[in-house]
Amino acid sequence: MPPVSLPGALFKSSGIIQPFMTTPPVCNYEDSDYQTSFWDQGGRAYEDACEAVALRRLLPPSGKHLLELGAGAGRNTPRYAGYEKVTLLDYSHTQLEQARQRLGDDERYRYVAADIYHLPFMPGVFDGATMIRTLHHMADARRALDQVRSVLQPRAAFILEFASKLNLKAILRYGLRRQSWSPFSPEPVEFAALNFDFHPATVRTWLQLSGFAVERQLTVSHLRIGWMKRHLPLKLLVGLDSLFSLTGDLWQLTPSVFVRSLAVGQTQVAGVDEFFRCPACGAGPLADTPPELQCAGCGQTYPVENGIYDFRLKNTEPVSQPLPVSTSPVEMEESDE
Numbered sequence: 001m002p003p004v005s006l007p008g009a010l011f012k013s014s015g016i017i018q019p020f021m022t023t024p025p026v027c028n029y030e031d032s033d034y035q036t037s038f039w040d041q042g043g044r045a046y047e048d049a050c051e052a053v054a055l056r057r058l059l060p061p062s063g064k065h066l067l068e069l070g071a072g073a074g075r076n077t078p079r080y081a082g083y084e085k086v087t088l089l090d091y092s093h094t095q096l097e098q099a100r101q102r103l104g105d106d107e108r109y110r111y112v113a114a115d116i117y118h119l120p121f122m123p124g125v126f127d128g129a130t131m132i133r134t135l136h137h138m139a140d141a142r143r144a145l146d147q148v149r150s151v152l153q154p155r156a157a158f159i160l161e162f163a164s165k166l167n168l169k170a171i172l173r174y175g176l177r178r179q180s181w182s183p184f185s186p187e188p189v190e191f192a193a194l195n196f197d198f199h200p201a202t203v204r205t206w207l208q209l210s211g212f213a214v215e216r217q218l219t220v221s222h223l224r225i226g227w228m229k230r231h232l233p234l235k236l237l238v239g240l241d242s243l244f245s246l247t248g249d250l251w252q253l254t255p256s257v258f259v260r261s262l263a264v265g266q267t268q269v270a271g272v273d274e275f276f277r278c279p280a281c282g283a284g285p286l287a288d289t290p291p292e293l294q295c296a297g298c299g300q301t302y303p304v305e306n307g308i309y310d311f312r313l314k315n316t317e318p319v320s321q322p323l324p325v326s327t328s329p330v331e332m333e334e335s336d337e
Helices: 034-040 045-058 093-103 141-150 168-175 200-209 226-231 234-247 329-335
Strands: 010-013 016-019 026-028 063-069 083-090 109-113 126-131 152-163 189-192 195-197 212-220 256-263 292-294 301-305 308-310 318-320
Touching (some): 045 152, 045 234, 045 256, 083 093, 093 308, 141 152, 152 200, 200 212, 212 234
Parallel strands (some): 010 189, 026 318, 063 083, 063 126, 083 109, 109 308, 126 152
Antiparallel strands (some): 010 016, 212 256, 292 301
16 A cells, blocks of 8 residues: 555656646647547557446446546547536547537537646536546646546546556566566656556555545456457457456556546535536636636636637646657557557
């Protein structure tokens, strides 16, 4: 079990322990062709299919309103068919435009551009949330999880995926002295700018400290090996991965781990017509008045363009990074996020 003082306080970068800055930088996929280059044409049908299996196993059969954090271009959104409404949140406006083109103008979907450290929602709005392939971009992951908990109702389901540093490839490389960082130590490792791998025990501690109770863990992408993906049938690979993932509560030795948690404790729940609040000052609820929302508390205005609510704060430090870049191809394959 990692020390309680570690989560949300320190992270490891270039071998130096540094305190988090007051406002963490945000990874920005603006104008990126991530969906096309990484998923549609990137040879990741295996990873996508394995994640679909994990979501089917972990998602509740039905729900009222789901928050999809790091929604990107909406790759996973159709998999949340059991929820009456889905709010897609991403920092990139262009990624949300791609999602809207993919999903259409269905009233079931709402598109919100914002950063996870300043969520523009009233407390207790959602009865479910997902964060898939997103936590690895969080310089202050504990703070991000606190924000997620604040907008969830008691007993809401939260499905989190994270990149694990405690995977077999990293353990082997460390044993052969081909990497300097230890996969067994609790702190995150930043293997490229704003790309972090996490120790599973640290993530579980963060979840508990943020007000979640871990229910189930699934290990994913056991067979994320290039030659296997090239030469073995996709259906066979996914079937084997689906079987292996059932051991996730016993050990987590894969590059990707899914966790289902429940929001615990008594927290405030927003009223029926209460949804948005000001991410700058916290005042709310805001009147939903497109093409612009204005905060009566601080006067901040938020535009609504092409059906996308833009709550991005001007003082947030975005770091443009359409695709992860690593100085080590082996390390990038290892995380493959």
